[in-house]
Amino acid sequence: MPLPFLTADRAYEQAADDIPLPYDDRDRWRRPYRPGPWRVGAGALLLLLASYVLVAAVIIAFTGTLSAAGAVLGIALAVIAGALRMLRVGVWVSARGLRRVAFLGTRTTPWEQVVTVRTVQQPVxxxxxxxxxxxxxxTLVRKDRAPGDMPSLLTTHSADFLARPQAFDRAADSIEAWAAEYCRD
Structure with a gap:
């Protein structure tokens, strides 16, 4: 079973230095880095919890009422949906723009509205x-907002990059390369 999120770093590492964007299909949304071990571990634990809740739903269905089993099944599906959404959280890029996926919402910024994407030293x-x-x-600086209004796209202490400074540098360089390619005025 192909796992495309595992090939993001490999494609970046194997790309030549003169090719800033090592992807063939630039119209497809992609995360230019792998999810971090904290995020993957939390997702795995949530899916493990969901499996126990699903077993409990089956036991309740055989021994109790179907409405109680349905309620427990609904809880398991909510936990599974939350785990999958948590794994999708991050910054995604394509030729159309930059997409910041949060747990409860998604914001897409077209490249036409982006002034610059840069790495800054700050409290995170x-x-x-x-x-x-x-x-x-x-950080992302947009044309229609003040520089301090936008939340950080990535930080060195997030669930994707905690204790992985080289991965943060590669991801930041890759997103900055996308911005440099598409934010030309």
């Missing part, structure tokens, strides 16, 4: 929690 949230630490963030 640790694993999305309220605690902040000093780190790097990839």
């Amino acid at each position: 949230r640790w694993l999305g929690l309220p605690r902040t630490v000093q780190g790097q963030a990839l």
